[in-house]
Amino acid sequence: MTAAKPERPRLTRPTRTPRMPWMPMSSPPTSPTSTTRPGTAPTYPRSAGLFVIRRRSFSLLLHRRSAAVAGVLLLLLTGAMLLSACAGQTYVPPGEVWRVLRGHGGPYDLIVGELRVPRIVLGALVGAALGMSGALVQTVTRNPLASPDVIGVGHGAAAATVLALATGTVASPGALPAVSVAGGLAAAALVYVLAWRHGMQPSRFVLTGVGIGVALSAVVQLYLTESELAAAEQVKLWLTGSLNGRGWEQAVPLGWVLLVSLPALVWASRALRPLGLDPDTAAALGVRVHRAQLALTVLGVILAATATGAAGPIGFVALTAPQLARRLTRAPQLPLVASALTGAVVLVTADLTARTMMPPLEIPVGALTALVGGPYLLWLLAAPKS
Secondary structure, three states: OOOOOOOOOOOOOOOOOOOOOOOOOOOOOOOOOOOOOOOOOOOOOHHHOEEEEEEOOEEEEEEHHHHHHHHHHHHHHHHHHHHHHHOOOOOOOHHHHHHHHOOOOOOOHHHHHHHHHHHHHHHHHHHHHHHHHHHHHHHHHOOOOOOOOOOOHHHHHHHHHHHHHHHOOOOOHHHHHHHHHHHHHHHHHHHHHHHOOOOOOHHHHHHHHHHHHHHHHHHHHHHHHHOOHHHHHHHHHHHHOOOOOOOHHHHHHHHHHHHHOHHHHHHHHHHHHHHOOOHHHHHHOOOOHHHHHHHHHHHHHHHHHHHHHHHOOOOOHHHHHHHHHHHHHOOOOOOHHHHHHHHHHHHHHHHHHHHHOOOOOOOOHHHHHHHHHHHHHHHHHHOOOO
């Protein structure tokens, strides 16, 4: 008689409740801290001060305070332009200014429509171009004391203008802006070639620009001491930077340059964010640091050279506008739009002050910006790093 084998426990399949058509399908558990869904833009906490604008494949990250500051600066710019159109040796009421702008003419058509408005528009465009150029150069060099003036753009434009006047290659004064633009671009290209050594280091780039600028300044001074009095006075007036006697002939080309550069500026506003970090961190994020630095430098030099050709070398606007914009917005990187608006407000206000400070005399706006920018530079050197 044999012993009975123990029965093996039967494995039973767990019963499942049948899913009815109205019941949702089960989904994997999600983390309680997850605030996004796949394929959607992430949401940021309110404390970060950021929000995302997303349209299909395009997304743009905006800083709330930067957007608010840009709106306030735009209102300030509009008020400064209106005040500049009204104020002067002849006061024009705002209603008459608005009448001239609508094309109805009137007794103030010559003063407002042909003298003040073109000058004001040119000042706003030059200030915006210098502000953006300073933001680009300071981000690339990672130095708040850098500006297109430091890397030799203004000195190259001045030297080219002086050589053109000395050799008589310029047939008309209207060709001087093109000559100054070519000189600024050539000087910046020379600085870049001499500073390049297995990559671009910001310190070498700035020091090379300072050296080239000193050499070009010596060329200008040599011409001023050896030239005739009339030619020397013309060069001195151009070197101070002034909006007097300038209008649509200079404003329209600069406006076209800014309009054509708009796609590149949109790209630059996104490229500035990773370049504000450490170069190794930016490279780890997949950014081609050297290519981005070269592209941003070229864009900044083009803007600065075009602005210099339109109004002469106006100093300290490209230096102060980005830093003022950063302190107003408290953004982690230099804000491009706020820098442009700050530069426009600063230059329009400075030109208004230069016109109305000592009537009937008119101070060149470049001299006034240098007078204000010098103490600011000293304060920037002494201030603790933020």
